[in-house]
Amino acid sequence: MRFKIITLVAVALLATACSSKPQQEAQATTGGTVAPPPAPPPAAPSGPAPGSAEDFIQNVGDRVFFGFDKFDLTPEATATLDRQAAWLKQYPAVTVTVEGHADERGTREYNLALGDRRAASVKKYLTALGVDAARVQTISYGKERPAVEGSNEAAWTQNRRGVTVIN
Template sequence: MRMKFLALAAVALLAACETAPKDANTGAASNSSSIRPGSQEDLAVNVGDRVFFGLDRYDLSPEARATLDRQAKWLQTYGSVTVTIEGHADERGTREYNLALGERRANSVKNYLAAKGVPANRVKVVSYGKEKPAVVGSTEAAWSQNRRGVTVVD
C-alpha cells in the first residue's frame, strides 16, 4: 500500500512539472510562442533590448557588444523594423551633462549597429539623460541600472 502511495505521489509530481506556468495576472497558462516576431517584446525577451555603461562612460563593454551583436542579427532578420536608441544616465551630474552623456551613449549603440550592417536610416537616437530612471534610488545598484542604452522598436 505504501508503494502505491509513493507511486501516485511521484506521478502527481511529474504531472505538475509538465503543467504550463500560469500568468501571474490572469491565471492563464503562459505561452512564449505568443510573442509576435519582430516586436518589442520579441527583442526584449529573446535578444535583449538594453546595454549598460560605466560611470561617465559611453564606450561599449564586451557584454554590451555581445547584446548588440544579437540585436544586429535580429534587425537583419526583421529588415522592415526601425528602432530608436534611448540614451540614459544616472541621477548624478547636471541635467545638461546627463543629456549630452545619454546622447553619446545612444550614438555609441547606433554606430556599433551600423558597423554590424544595420542601415543607419533604420536607427534614430534620443537622450533622456537622467529624466527616466529605470530604478529609483541613490545607490550604486540603482545608478548602474540607469546608465543604459535601450533599443525601442518604433
C-alpha cells in the same frame, strides 16, 4: 463444497468475458487490430510573435549598460548589440530608436550630453554591423527617465544604459 468451486469458476469466467468484450468489439471494427487512441491536438505556439517588440526584448535583449561617466561599450554590451544587429537584419522593415540614459548624478545638461554619446555609441556599433543608419534614430533622456529609483550604486548601475526601442 462443489457448489462453491463451481460458483468461483463461473465468476472467474464471467469476469474474463466482461473484460475482453470491448477489446473484441474494437478488433471487429478496425479489421482485427486495436486502434491507438487519437493523438492530442498540437500545442498552441507560446511566447511572443516573431518580429514583435516583445520578441526583441525577450529573445534578444533591448538594453546595454555603461560604466560611470562612460559611453564606450563593454564586452557584455557588444554581445547584446551583436544579437540586436542579427535580429534587425532578419526583420529589415523594423526601425528603432536608441535611448541614451544616465544616472542622477551630474547636471541635467551634462547627463543629456552623456546620454546622447551613449545612444550614438550604440547606433555606431549597430551600423558597423550592417544595420542601415536610416533605420536607427537616437534620443537622449539624460537622467530624466530612471529605470530604478534610488541614490545608490545598484540603482545608478541600472540607470546608466542605452535602450533600443522598436518603433
